[in-house]
Amino acid sequence: MIRRVAVVGGTHGNELTGVYLIKKFEQFPALLRRSSFETIVLLANPEAAASNRRYIDRDLNRCFAQADLANPALTTYEDRRAKAIVAQLGPREQPQVDVILDLHSTTSNMGLSLLPSSRHPFNLRLAAYLSALYPAVRVCCGVQCDQDTPLLRSLTPLGFTLEVGAIAQGVLDAHYFQQTEQLIHAILDYIDASNQGQPPPAPETLKVYQAIASVDYPRNDAGELHAMIHPQLQHRDYEPLHPGAPMFLTFSGETLPYEGENIVFPVFINEAAYYEKGIAMVLTEKQEMTIPNEC
Amino acid sequence: MIRRVAVVGGTHGNELTGVYLIKKFEQFPALLRRSSFETIVLLANPEAAASNRRYIDRDLNRCFAQADLANPALTTYEDRRAKAIVAQLGPREQPQVDVILDLHSTTSNMGLSLLPSSRHPFNLRLAAYLSALYPAVRVCCGVQCDQDTPLLRSLTPLGFTLEVGAIAQGVLDAHYFQQTEQLIHAILDYIDASNQGQPPPAPETLKVYQAIASVDYPRNDAGELHAMIHPQLQHRDYEPLHPGAPMFLTFSGETLPYEGENIVFPVFINEAAYYEKGIAMVLTEKQEMTIPNEC
Numbered sequence: 001m002i003r004r005v006a007v008v009g010g011t012h013g014n015e016l017t018g019v020y021l022i023k024k025f026e027q028f029p030a031l032l033r034r035s036s037f038e039t040i041v042l043l044a045n046p047e048a049a050a051s052n053r054r055y056i057d058r059d060l061n062r063c064f065a066q067a068d069l070a071n072p073a074l075t076t077y078e079d080r081r082a083k084a085i086v087a088q089l090g091p092r093e094q095p096q097v098d099v100i101l102d103l104h105s106t107t108s109n110m111g112l113s114l115l116p117s118s119r120h121p122f123n124l125r126l127a128a129y130l131s132a133l134y135p136a137v138r139v140c141c142g143v144q145c146d147q148d149t150p151l152l153r154s155l156t157p158l159g160f161t162l163e164v165g166a167i168a169q170g171v172l173d174a175h176y177f178q179q180t181e182q183l184i185h186a187i188l189d190y191i192d193a194s195n196q197g198q199p200p201p202a203p204e205t206l207k208v209y210q211a212i213a214s215v216d217y218p219r220n221d222a223g224e225l226h227a228m229i230h231p232q233l234q235h236r237d238y239e240p241l242h243p244g245a246p247m248f249l250t251f252s253g254e255t256l257p258y259e260g261e262n263i264v265f266p267v268f269i270n271e272a273a274y275y276e277k278g279i280a281m282v283l284t285e286k287q288e289m290t291i292p293n294e295c
Numbered sequence: 296m297i298r299r300v301a302v303v304g305g306t307h308g309n310e311l312t313g314v315y316l317i318k319k320f321e322q323f324p325a326l327l328r329r330s331s332f333e334t335i336v337l338l339a340n341p342e343a344a345a346s347n348r349r350y351i352d353r354d355l356n357r358c359f360a361q362a363d364l365a366n367p368a369l370t371t372y373e374d375r376r377a378k379a380i381v382a383q384l385g386p387r388e389q390p391q392v393d394v395i396l397d398l399h400s401t402t403s404n405m406g407l408s409l410l411p412s413s414r415h416p417f418n419l420r421l422a423a424y425l426s427a428l429y430p431a432v433r434v435c436c437g438v439q440c441d442q443d444t445p446l447l448r449s450l451t452p453l454g455f456t457l458e459v460g461a462i463a464q465g466v467l468d469a470h471y472f473q474q475t476e477q478l479i480h481a482i483l484d485y486i487d488a489s490n491q492g493q494p495p496p497a498p499e500t501l502k503v504y505q506a507i508a509s510v511d512y513p514r515n516d517a518g519e520l521h522a523m524i525h526p527q528l529q530h531r532d533y534e535p536l537h538p539g540a541p542m543f544l545t546f547s548g549e550t551l552p553y554e555g556e557n558i559v560f561p562v563f564i565n566e567a568a569y570y571e572k573g574i575a576m577v578l579t580e581k582q583e584m585t586i587p588n589e590c
Contacts, residue, residue, distance in 0.1 A: 020520070024546045107463040168402040168463035170567035172523040174544045225315070228467040249469045251319045272465035276347070
């Protein structure tokens with residue numbers, strides 16, 4: 001039984017889809033009202049949103065590791081926000097909400113992506129339901145999908161990051177704004193029906209893109225880029241990348257191939273915020289999962 | 296006779312096409328070498344580029360108004376940079392360079408756009424030549440095309456802003472990186488041939504998109520957005536917008552039409568950096584110009 005759902009946006013202040021959906025929901029709370037549970041909304045990083053920046057001091061979505069939350073010496077704006085959010089949503093061992101939906105956007109061409117907080121059967125069945133309802137939906141599991149991670153969504157095992165794009169930072173895209181809102185409503189309706197013992201039918205299998213590694217840009221000894229995403233790979237998130245296929249293009253025009261031995265499916269290709277994290281893309285492998293019966 | 300050309304990038308620190316082209320040209324200066332003139336390269340806002348932000352204190356590309364340059368009380372980082380750049384490129388009344396090419400990118404879908412520094416016949420003929428060479432090139436004149444403006448490019452009457460997109464801020468797009476570089480080489484080759492008395496043939500007419508007005512987002516009394524670019528207008532830069540056609544979509548889903556009486560051709564649709572400037576798009580009208588003979 002789900003009692004409380006948190007819809008969170010603006011964890012990154014320049015991802016405007018989430019920021020403005022939260023503003024809309026704050027103005028029209030009836031939109032999120034369902035009979036069997038309560039929904040709360042949260043603008044996670046208001047200072048960053050006001051400044052139209054991803055963060056003020058450090059990435060809020062890397063502040064939720066257990067050790068950091070317990071460390072009183074961490075006092076940046078985002079560390080203080082993380083602690084305030086935990087005070088509101090509850091710590092992992094005593095959550096005050098059952099489900100967290102964290103609304104993000106990406107400059108990568110990832111369409112409508114669901115990143116589940118864990119492989120809990122509830123998440124998988126809901127993801128399978130949404131994939132059947134909206135064929136554009138894709139499900140992507142992080143490397144740390146089942147562990148303690150520094151991500152906001154990891155405060156509860158149930159829920160997702162919604163990652164939509166390609167959307168430039170600081171830009172509102174009406175198409176994706178509407179699609180994200182539609183997805184939120186579908187999730188709330190599903191939870192409501194499930195609470196009432198009538199979970200909508202969902203496929204028994206689910207296609208999951210499981211992250212296996214990240215790849216950094218080629219850099220020189222000083223750490224500066226010396227290549228970009230190859231034009232033939234740009235915008236090709238979730239498409240198969242074959243061994244030997246173009247991966248990077250150096251500034252001098254030389255093509256650097258993918259040197260792995262297996263076909264992979266890159267995501268987060270050319271995400272603006274990941275340059276500083278040393279991530280040019282995340283490689284995934286495609287898995288067909290069977291949904292456990294009881295969930 | 297052109298003696299010196301300045302190729303400028305990173306006027307906005309998060310427009311990486313220009314930043315990395317300048318780095319490339321600094322590493323391989325021979326690429327810009329031509330026999331009849333000198334080319335200098337300039338990373339205009341190094342602090343903003345290092346921080347991956349448009350600017351530190353204020354928009355450098357609004358710091359070149361004559362009055363501001365003469366005002367010793369203006370001491371923000373960008374004001375000081377503007378004065379340093381004028382010291383290097385020369386003031387308007389005594390320029391040290393003849394042509395300025397200022398490399399920008401935009402989140403709007405403007406393809407390869409040339410924004411001439413003035414309607415000088417040299418600019419128009421060169422633009423006509425480039426439009427014929429690359430059919431994707433479009434020429435867009437600002438409202439203040441012939442006046443004292445706060446733009447860096449306005450330090451010399453000859454030259455262009457190169458505005459390429461859609462590219463998200465903080466992202467390198469290899470396709471546009473290569474196209475921008477190709478355009479720079481074509482411009483330098485043209486100047487070299489002209490200097491030697493053999494200007495390449497160019498069409499006698501030129502299609503110009505002349506800015507006539509800018510349009511802000513619909514906002515509430517507190518100045519906050521209450522609508523976004525309509526999905527049917529998004530990405531449609533340079534396409535005709537008819538009276539009554541969808542222009543904005545409110546967060547509640549209401550379509551707001553274009554209320555003008557004439558067909559216009561919007562550009563800078565949904566440019567991320569223009570939210571704070573109160574510009575949702577710039578309306579242009581299409582003009583067919585005849586190139587003056589002697590230039």
